[in-house]
Structures are given as C-alpha cells and as structure tokens.
Amino acid sequence: AQSVTQPDIHxxxxxxxxxxxxxxxxxxxxxxxxxYVQSPGQGLQLLLKYFSGDTLVQGIKGxxxxxxxxxxxxxxxxxxxxxxxxxxxxxxxSGTYKYIFGTGTRLKVLA
Amino acid sequence: DSGVTQTPKHxxxxxxxRVTLRCSPRxxxxxxxxxxxxxxxxxxxxxxxYNGEERxxxxxxxxxxxxxxxxxxxxxxxxxxxxxDSALYFCASSVGTTGNSPLHxxxxxxxxxx
Numbered sequence: 001a002q003s004v005t006q007p008d009i010h011x012x013x014x015x016x017x018x019x020x021x022x023x024x025x026x027x028x029x030x031x032x033x034x035x036y037v038q039s040p041g042q043g044l045q046l047l048l049k050y051f052s053g054d055t056l057v058q059g060i061k062g063x064x065x066x067x068x069x070x071x072x073x074x075x076x077x078x079x080x081x082x083x084x085x086x087x088x089x090x091x092x093x094s095g096t097y098k099y100i101f102g103t104g105t106r107l108k109v110l111a
Numbered sequence: 112d113s114g115v116t117q118t119p120k121h122x123x124x125x126x127x128x129r130v131t132l133r134c135s136p137r138x139x140x141x142x143x144x145x146x147x148x149x150x151x152x153x154x155x156x157x158x159x160x161y162n163g164e165e166r167x168x169x170x171x172x173x174x175x176x177x178x179x180x181x182x183x184x185x186x187x188x189x190x191x192x193x194x195x196d197s198a199l200y201f202c203a204s205s206v207g208t209t210g211n212s213p214l215h216x217x218x219x220x221x222x223x224x225x
Contacts, residue, residue, distance in 0.1 A: 032211050043113065043201055043216035051211045090154065094209045098167050099144070101154045
C-alpha cells in the first residue's frame, strides 16, 4: 500500500535552533517525494522535491531534505529556524494516479 | 504566487444549497486536482482531471461533482450542502499526471455552511 506518515503532529522549537521534521513513506518503487508548507489561510507551497539522483535535495527558504531508501524516510531539515517558518508542513508522495499527503506537522517557533 | 487562481475566496451559504467553486490552473498545466481540507479530516483528495477528462477519483461525495472545460479551467459543484461540508477547498494543478510533476496549489475557497 502507498502511504505517507508524519509521526509528529506538533513541534515547537526556539528561533535560531535547528529543525528536523520526519516523514516516512510506503511505496513499491522509487518514489517521487515532496515537501509543502502551508501558512495560515494560504494554500500549500512547494518547498522541495526528490525525483532521483542526489539524495540530499535543497529547497526554498533554506530548507533541505534527505532521502534514505533504507529507512523509507524523507526528513526535512533547516539549520536555523526563523519565526516566519511557523506553519504547517506536509510531506507528499506521488503514487499511481494520485498524490498522497501526510497528515502534516504544525511547527511553532518560540521567540 | 503559484499561478493557480481560485474564486471565490470565501463563501457562506445555508444547508441544502448548491455552490460552484472555480479554478484556473497555472499556464501550461493540464491536470487539475481538487482537495478538501478540514480540521478533523486533514487534506482529502477529491478528484483529478487531465486535459478535460476525469482521471482519478478520491473521497468525493455523490453530492459533489466537477468538470474541466476546454480552456482547462475547472469547477467543483457542491449540492445539498450540509454543515459538515464546511471546509477549505483547494485546487491544484500540474503539468502531467503524477510522477515528477509537482502540484501547485491555489489559495483555496473557504466554504462555510450555516
């Protein structure tokens, strides 16, 4: 079965601290993976995507993600979080005929 | 700006009514997807169209229908509305049909059913 799991519903970090949001997937072949961010009242914005090749992908706003096939993971990272990063983050997988989204991780940033 | 336009931004209507949500995809994108986002259900895939034809169906109720027109814009029709239909409805577009075509989302239509 194809699925995406984001184990953390909420995460709170202090501004300037590092961030890692977890994403695990289940898929029978090499997946296409994405991270999206949603600010309150807004649509989802694409942060980065993994198709193939280099397992460390760079995205917008200083985010990066690492694809680990052995762990079926695609975790999102940022070295230093800014208050404006407070939002909800969605991991997604491109499966057969549809995209599968995780349930999201809501990030709170403490000043 | 994703290039995907959704109208209206907000819609308030009564139970039993019918509404139409409109979406214009990003220039060059042939696929349109509709999603429903609510607090208790998360982001739910409703339906996908590719170049005017229905390609995939998700958790779309029979009271809901959609279509994609020759100019590639799409409409989502919601009828016999219930309180539980209150949600954010997103349209997204992509060049192809899944695979390595990322989705680009509009800012959504917030539907409130009273």
